[in-house]
Amino acid sequence: MIAGFVGSCVAWYFYLFWVAFGILFATAALDIALFLIVGESLVCYRCRTEYRDAPQVQAHGTFVLETHERQRQAAARLAATSQVGAPAEEK
Numbered sequence: 001m002i003a004g005f006v007g008s009c010v011a012w013y014f015y016l017f018w019v020a021f022g023i024l025f026a027t028a029a030l031d032i033a034l035f036l037i038v039g040e041s042l043v044c045y046r047c048r049t050e051y052r053d054a055p056q057v058q059a060h061g062t063f064v065l066e067t068h069e070r071q072r073q074a075a076a077r078l079a080a081t082s083q084v085g086a087p088a089e090e091k
Helices: 002-013 017-038 065-084
Strands: 041-043 050-052
Touching: 002 017
Parallel strands: none
Antiparallel strands: 041 050
């Protein structure tokens, strides 16, 4: 994606408008092809593990950013409280 953006900017700078739009459309086509090839994945909110080609991936619903953020903040609070109560290292 970045290479397509940079390539189209360079072509636009040299007034090669059709080349710039061609690069952008080719980049979009590549993005669509990758979306179709890679397929769906299932992400665990707690450990952030990605499962590809999981059975019944549609039954789990879509990724909810609010739930992910709640889990992330809970893990951060847990890590912070476990560090506060940890004994100091002896020198």
